[in-house]
Amino acid sequence: MTDATTLAAIASALVAVLALIGGGLRWRDQALRRDDVHAWADRAIDALQSLVLLTSLRTDQIPAESARERLTQIVFATSVLTEQGRLFFRNQADGPFGREKPRAYRGRRPQILDKLIAAHNVALRLPQADAGEQAQLALVAEDALKDFVSLIQQEVGRSRSAHPGPGKPGDGTDLDLLISRLDSGRLAERRRAR
Numbered sequence: 001m002t003d004a005t006t007l008a009a010i011a012s013a014l015v016a017v018l019a020l021i022g023g024g025l026r027w028r029d030q031a032l033r034r035d036d037v038h039a040w041a042d043r044a045i046d047a048l049q050s051l052v053l054l055t056s057l058r059t060d061q062i063p064a065e066s067a068r069e070r071l072t073q074i075v076f077a078t079s080v081l082t083e084q085g086r087l088f089f090r091n092q093a094d095g096p097f098g099r100e101k102p103r104a105y106r107g108r109r110p111q112i113l114d115k116l117i118a119a120h121n122v123a124l125r126l127p128q129a130d131a132g133e134q135a136q137l138a139l140v141a142e143d144a145l146k147d148f149v150s151l152i153q154q155e156v157g158r159s160r161s162a163h164p165g166p167g168k169p170g171d172g173t174d175l176d177l178l179i180s181r182l183d184s185g186r187l188a189e190r191r192r193a194r
Contacts, residue, residue, distance in 0.1 A: 034156055037088050040081065041152040044116060047077040048145040051119050055126065055138035058194070071123055078120035085113045092169040108169030112155075115148040117173040125175065135190040136179045143178070 051074050054067055091098070091107035098106040109117075122137045122144070129137055151166040 033088070037152075038156045040084055040088065041156060043077070044081045044085070044148060044152075045145070047074050047081060048115070048119050048141070048148055050074055051078075051123055051141045052138070052145050055122070055134065055141045068127070071126060074123045075120060078116045078123060082113050082116045082120065085110075085116065089113060089167050092167070094169060110167050111170030112148060112151045112166040114170035114173045115144040115151070118144040118175065118178060121173060121175045131194060132191065133179075135187060135194060136182060139182050139186065139190055140175065140178050 050070060054062070054071055054074070057067075059067075086104050089110040089112055091105065091109050093107040097108065119141055122141045126134065126137055155166045
């Protein structure tokens with residue numbers, strides 16, 4: 001009987017040790033993912049905030065060549081960050097939508113990535129925009145930044161588990177649609193400030 005009791009105690013201890021090791025490994029993996037997402041988010045916020053500044057500064061506040069160079073960097077950064085973000089935030093299946101695409105692109109893109117694409121589109125359109133459209137683009141850039149920060153805050157801004165909100169399917173990044181949704185009073189205020 002004592003041999004069976006000893007074996008049972010050893011087996012119980014072994015199971016407890018294995019469970020402890022497994023839990024530690026899961027915790028480490030979650031911490032590494034959170035750190036990776038946080039580093040990615042830092043780079044995204046840099047690009048988004050830089051775009052907000054470029055759309056808000058008057059032409060006499062930044063040399064034209066510097067603005068063009070920074071805008072070019074933002075075009076590349078927002079595209080690259082979107083693709084990198086697909087590693088953390090997968091598209092959500094939506095019936096037949098996108099079934100013909102490679103696996104990472106099937107379904108609806110998460111709304112957190114839509115914010116980067118909206119900024120990318122603003123950066124592409126900004127050089128050709130007249131003053132009225134520049135005001136619209138400035139607000140779209142500002143909204144993209146604020147929405148992105150709000151979503152990423154849910155993901156990495158806490159010490160507890162990740163929030164499911166940022167991974168929900170987005171509703172697209174049609175720049176003209178985003179412009180049409182702008183509050184006219186807010187737009188008039190932005191135009192007066194320029």
